Amino acid sequence: MRNRSFLPTTRRRSRKDRERRAVALALSKKANRDLPCAVAGCARKRHDLYPYCYTHAQRYRRFGHPTMKLPAPAELRAVEEAVKAWLEQDLLTTNSDRKAFRLAWAEGQRKVHHHPSYALPFYRLEGVSGYTQQAKGWVILSHYLHRRGHSLSDAMLRHMAIRLWAEFKWTMPEGSRKRFTEERNRFVDTGAGRFVLANSCFTKATTEEKVIAWERPWYVSDNPDENLPRPITETITKTKRLDLWRSASLVRAIGGELRMAIQHAMGSDWLSDCRLLSKASEALGLPQGEDTSGLSRHFQKEH
Ligand SMILES: [Zn+2]
Structure with missing residues (x-):
């Protein structure tokens, strides 16, 4: 039956094919860039290949509609x-x-x-x-x-x-x-x-060391390096979600x-x-x- 090996993967393209597609994409982006956003009353230029400016394109991609409540x-x-x-x-x-x-x-x-x-x-x-x-x-x-x-x-x-x-x-x-x-x-x-x-x-949990204060040595040493303040750190755990822009297609x-x-x-x-x-x-x-x-x-x- 279905198992992990059957998760579909994307087709690998040849280098030449990838380059040709990149050139075509850049050309259509360039042609789109100078047109105004399709939303009435919005004067900004279009973003990427969308008929909308960056703000409206972002809403369209994340929520499925550029302007609606x-x-x-x-x-x-x-x-x-x-x-x-x-x-x-x-x-x-x-x-x-x-x-x-x-x-x-x-x-x-x-x-x-x-x-x-x-x-x-x-x-x-x-x-x-x-x-x-x-x-x-x-x-x-x-x-x-x-x-x-x-x-x-x-x-x-x-x-x-x-x-x-x-x-x-x-x-x-x-x-x-x-x-x-x-x-x-x-x-x-x-x-x-x-x-x-x-x-x-x-989600995934990421941990990072965050500097919460600096500690000054209480004595004065002959070695100048030992007189520098030292950081006091704390481990912070953050929860990371999938990015809403990038996950729009899988959604x-x-x-x-x-x-x-x-x-x-x-x-x-x-x-x-x-x-x-x-x-x-x-x-x-x-x-x-x-x-x-x-x-x-x-x-x-x-x-
Ligand atoms: Zn717009």
């Missing part, structure tokens, strides 16, 4: 409760429904890659590890499940809650070059992936795994259940009269 934890918890209530009250009313749902949900969970042997230590993912972003995502998922003992159901529920939140509040980012669905999935995957990364406690890979599992468990039309949508909009405190018309417009745009 992110879902508040309380909002997401309320939507999660709405999803649970929908399952309990509306969807799973008979015993056979419940049984079928449990089977489908478990089948979805089995699609997520999280073998215990994937739980590599922190240093294996630092620097050039050779693993693909997807492989790194599996490592984090393995820590989340096997090391911390968290449930995959919680992560899937969080993904569903963010997806529902996005149904009501997400807007297409300005200057995007992607399609609507792709961009929205990217946002939802980022949010859910960050939930797993935060709860995986994937999205985790979200992608969860999205696939949900699609397997729930199918793709669970979001068009009007009982769920009205419960979720109530949980978000949206006006009840208007939202149905807004939603149908939303759906027409998307499908």
Whole structure:
């Protein structure tokens, strides 16, 4: 079955190939650099290959959107409760429904890659590890499940809650070059992936000697070196997390795994259940009269 040796690694390129790609990349970066940021009202120049300036690119990479206010934890918890209530009250009313749902949900969970042997230590993912972003995502998922003992159901529920939140509040980012669905999935995957990364406690402890005071010798020696003050040090332990900018792709890979599992468990039309949508909009405190018309417009745009 799956084991550590099957963690996918990136393809090694020849030196010539690497050089050619570097030149092409530098050229496109140069062409992009002089254009203004795509966010309205932002006059700064673009960063790297993004259609945004450094600040907006950073937000886009870390949170999946350059300008939007992110879902508040309380909002997401309320939507999660709405999803649970929908399952309990509306969807799973008979015993056979419940049984079928449990089977489908478990089948979805089995699609997520999280073998215990994937739980590599922190240093294996630092620097050039050779693993693909997807492989790194599996490592984090393995820590989340096997090391911390968290449930995959919680992560899937969080993904569903963010997806529902996005149904009501997400807007297409300005200057995007992607399609609507792709961009929205990217946002939802980022949010859910960050939930797993935060709860995986994937950190390392570093220790360093910090000078806390200087000690002067109490006697005066003939040797000038012995008269210099000596440092008094203390060992400080710091917890280091994965850098949010650099881990953005692996965070999205985790979200992608969860999205696939949900699609397997729930199918793709669970979001068009009007009982769920009205419960979720109530949980978000949206006006009840208007939202149905807004939603149908939303759906027409998307499908
Ligand atoms: Zn900007």
